[in-house]
Amino acid sequence: MKGLAQKALVLAIGVVIMVGVGCQEGEVPSTKKARLIASENMQLKKQLEQRDSEIEKLKSEHDRQIKLREEQTAKCLQQKQALQKKLQEDIQERVDEVLAAVVEENARLQEEIGELKAQIEELKN
Numbered sequence: 001m002k003g004l005a006q007k008a009l010v011l012a013i014g015v016v017i018m019v020g021v022g023c024q025e026g027e028v029p030s031t032k033k034a035r036l037i038a039s040e041n042m043q044l045k046k047q048l049e050q051r052d053s054e055i056e057k058l059k060s061e062h063d064r065q066i067k068l069r070e071e072q073t074a075k076c077l078q079q080k081q082a083l084q085k086k087l088q089e090d091i092q093e094r095v096d097e098v099l100a101a102v103v104e105e106n107a108r109l110q111e112e113i114g115e116l117k118a119q120i121e122e123l124k125n
Helices: 004-020 031-124
Strands: none
Touching: 004 031
16 A cells, blocks of 8 residues: 555656646756656656565565464463363362372271270170
């Protein structure tokens, strides 16, 4: 879009120069002036082409950077999900360990209660 605007600007400048030269009091532009104008036009066209190529390079670099950032973001999300899964597994493992210890302790205490009840019964008799 900018390239089109720049080209239009160069064309407008060229037309203004041509009109300005043509409006002079019947003076025919010399070949030297015509060559100078043509040379300036060529330089402006080259500058436009260079600017257009620079814009294209910047656009491609920008696109490459965006793609790189998207890949990094996807990789980070995968790592985050893996860490969350690992965390859940670790928590479940610890809960299972604690639960097993509690069940084991409960069974031992139930056994001890049974023994103590038996001793109480013996002492009563």
